[in-house]
Amino acid sequence: MIPSHFNYHNPTNLAQVFALLSEHAGEAKVLAGGHSLLPMMKFRFAEPTHLVDLADVAVLKGIKVNDSNLLIGAMSSENDLLRFANMEQLCPLLFKATQLIADPQVRNRGTIGGDIAHGDPGNDQPAVMLALNAQFHLESSQGKRIVAADEFFHGTYQTALAADELLTAIEIPLEQANKRFGFRKLKRKTGDFATAACALTLNFNDGQCSDVRIALTNLAPKSFRAYQAEWLLNNHPLNQDTIDAAVELAMRACEPAKDLRGDAQYKTKMAGEMLKRALLDATSSDSQ
Amino acid sequence: MKSQKVSFTLNGKATEVAVEDRTLLVHALREELNMTGTHIGCDTTHCGVCTVDLDGESVKSCTVLARQAQGKTLTTVEGLAQGKELHAVQAAFMQEHGLQCGFCTTGMLMRAYRFLQENPTPTEEQVRWGLSGNLCRCTGYQNIVKAVMRASENLQAIALTES
C-alpha cells in the first residue's frame, strides 16, 4: 500500500514548522513517529498534501527532571522513556504502561507526543496522562499555552490542539508520579492495543483512598475519567462492597464501540475487571 | 511527482537513491536498490518481516519513509554475513533449525541481531518479549527462541576469544 502524493518537509526548528503549517494551512500534518499517521495514509484514511516531519526539531526531544516535575519532550519515543535513567522509580505508572505499548520496533518510532495528540481512544498514553494529572505544553505561531490532560481529549481523533498547534512537551507532577498506582491492560496478544485498560493513581491511608484518579482506555469515543467511581472511593472506606460499587459505576460510564476485540457488553465487563485488579494492585499492602 | 535524492550508508556502503516523497523505505530497498532480503508481509506494521536496523534501532521499514533515512546508517539482512561467513545469528538459526518456509526469517534475523546487542545474555522469556514484534506462521517460535539463545552463546564465545 502506498500513500497518496504529498510533499515532505524536514524543518529543523519550531519557527520553520509554524511557517510551513501556516503556509499550507488545512493541507499539512505533522509527522512524529509516523506509526499511527503513515498506516492511515497507506489506507488513504488520511491524505495530507504536506507532511512536516518533526524528527530534526531538537527542542522537542529530551527528558528533564526538576524538583517538582518530569518534563518530557513530545518527540521522545516510547523506548526513550523506557531507557531514561530511573524512569521506573521516577514514574512507575508511565514505565509500566509504556512497556505494554505495541512491540519493540513500534516503540522505537512511536512518540509519547504522537500517542497523545492522535486522540485515539485505543491508545494507552491518554489514560495514563489523565491518571497522572499531566499538563500539556502547546505552542503555535500565536504563542504558548498549557492545557491539562483533563481538558485535552474531546473525542475520537479530536483534541484541544488547533490545526496549526503543536504539543511540545508533557509535564508530569512528581507528587502525582509518586502516588500509589495500578495499570491493567487486557489484550488479545502481546503487542496489541487494549481490549480494555485502566490506569489509576491514589493515596491510601487507614483503609481509605483519597485523591483517586481512574482513567479508562478504549471504552468510549475518548479516554476518560470515571468520576463517579472516584467519588465513591474518595468518600468511603475500601472494602468489597465499595469496590463492587465503584466497579459498577465505572462500567456505567463506558460506551465502547463493538469491534474485533469484542462487543460492548464484553468490553464493559472487562473494564470493570481491569479497574478491580488495578485497584487491588494499588492498595495491596505489599505494593509500593 | 518529482523524485528527490536520499543518501544513507547501507550495509557499510555510501548509497544514493532517487525516491518520491511518499516512497516507503521498504520499497526503496526492494525496488530501487534490489535489496529483496527485506520482505513485505502485512504492510500494516504488525508482522515485522520488513525489520531493518536504522541508526542502531530495529524499525519496520514498511512504516518509515525513505526520506526519513536521509543521512542515517542502515543495515539489512544482506549486510549480516561477511563474505561467505555467516553472522553468528544466522549460523544459530541454521544450527537450531529456526525456520521453515523462511518468509519471516530475514526480519527475525535483523531483530535478533539488534536485540542481542541490547541484551547480550537474555533469558528465554526476554527473547520472547524482544522478538514480540515479529510474527512467524510456521515454526511455533520454539526453534526461533532456541536459535536466539544459541546465537547469544555463539556471540559470547566470539567475544571471549577476541578479548
Ligand SMILES: Cc1cc2nc3c(=O)[nH]c(=O)nc-3n(C[C@H](O)[C@H](O)[C@H](O)COP(=O)(O)OP(=O)(O)OC[C@H]3O[C@@H](n4cnc5c(N)ncnc54)[C@H](O)[C@@H]3O)c2cc1C
Ligand atoms: C502494530 C501497532 C500497535 C500499536 N499498539 C499500541 C498500543 O498498544 N498502545 C498505544 O498507545 N499505541 C499503540 N500503537 C500506536 C503507536 O503508539 C503510535 O506510534 C502512536 O499512536 C502515535 O505516535 P507517533 O509518534 O507514531 O505519531 P504519528 O503517527 O506521527 O502522528 C499521529 C497524529 O498525531 C499528530 N501529531 C504527532 N505528534 C504531534 C505533536 N507533537 N503535536 C501535534 N500533533 C502531533 C500527527 O499529525 C498525527 O495526526 C500501535 C501502533 C502499531 C502500528
Ligand code: FES
Ligand atoms: S510488512 Fe512491515 S510490519 Fe509487516
Ligand code: FES
Ligand atoms: S518460517 Fe515461515 S513464517 Fe516463519
